[in-house]
Amino acid sequence: MYLRHSTVRKNGKTHVYWRVVRSVRRNGKVVQETVAQLGELDAEGRAKAKALALVDIRVLDHVIVGDGITCLSEQGLL
Numbered sequence: 001m002y003l004r005h006s007t008v009r010k011n012g013k014t015h016v017y018w019r020v021v022r023s024v025r026r027n028g029k030v031v032q033e034t035v036a037q038l039g040e041l042d043a044e045g046r047a048k049a050k051a052l053a054l055v056d057i058r059v060l061d062h063v064i065v066g067d068g069i070t071c072l073s074e075q076g077l078l
Contacts (some may be wrong), residue, residue: 001035001053015040020053
């Protein structure tokens with residue numbers, strides 16, 4: 001999994017939205033599937049999201065409670 005950003009211009013302002021995506025194979029082609037929409041993030045939020053993206057999705061299924069990042073920190077995974 002990894003982070004991907006989208007840049008949107010609204011009312012003269014530029015907004016950068018982040019999401020966690022993973023690569024999956026569908027019909028013989030590799031496509032990116034969105035795992036989580038994260039919205040606008042500051043530098044600290046991007047660092048935490050990047051660490052979260054590096055964790056295996058099977059681990060996330062068992063560990064996420066609430067916002068997820070706090071829980072992973074408590075488990076020593078971040």
